[in-house]
Amino acid sequence: MQTSAGQGWYELLVGLVILVGLLGIIIPILPGVILIVGAIAVWAFLTGGVTAWTVFAISTVLLVISGIVKYTWPGRKMKDAGVSNRAVVLGAILGIVGFFVIPVVGLFVGFVLGVYLSELQRLRVHQQARQATVHALKGVGLSIFIELFGALLATGVWIVGALVT
Numbered sequence: 001m002q003t004s005a006g007q008g009w010y011e012l013l014v015g016l017v018i019l020v021g022l023l024g025i026i027i028p029i030l031p032g033v034i035l036i037v038g039a040i041a042v043w044a045f046l047t048g049g050v051t052a053w054t055v056f057a058i059s060t061v062l063l064v065i066s067g068i069v070k071y072t073w074p075g076r077k078m079k080d081a082g083v084s085n086r087a088v089v090l091g092a093i094l095g096i097v098g099f100f101v102i103p104v105v106g107l108f109v110g111f112v113l114g115v116y117l118s119e120l121q122r123l124r125v126h127q128q129a130r131q132a133t134v135h136a137l138k139g140v141g142l143s144i145f146i147e148l149f150g151a152l153l154a155t156g157v158w159i160v161g162a163l164v165t
Helices: 004-026 032-047 050-080 085-101 106-123 126-164
Strands: none
Touching: 004 032, 004 126, 032 050, 032 126, 050 085, 050 126, 085 106, 085 126, 106 126
16 A cells, blocks of 8 residues: 555556546547556555455446447447448448558548448448448447446546545
8 A cells, every 4th residue: 555645646647547548438549448447457456455446346347337338229229220230340440441541530431431332332322321321420429428428437436436545
């Protein structure tokens, strides 16, 4: 266990890593959830005690639940809207390629292009392919929102834990 003066530096560093993790969720370049879990785990290890490990456990459970919801709820909504799984997979692949071809915005451009082209090939009608692409984008937005919500809850638990310890 550290003294209060010794705790300040690593709590500040943990807070910064959590902030980077939150930004990584909004701009999916960094593994946001992994950074947040890792930062809180390091904090719990350095702080020690039941409270710190309880904070870590609660934060981890919140992040796992939001991760499960993130992959099930938007996927179901996209399926209900008629977006094919193939379109989402192709969008993800072209998004990854786009990330390396066009820095920063390539992920978004590649995803949109991949979904649209896949749905246009499948449906053969521009308007329906465009509509499916819009539904896919809404699904991705919902997914990011869910993950961010879980991460913010976990961050709030950590802040309370850091104040208490």
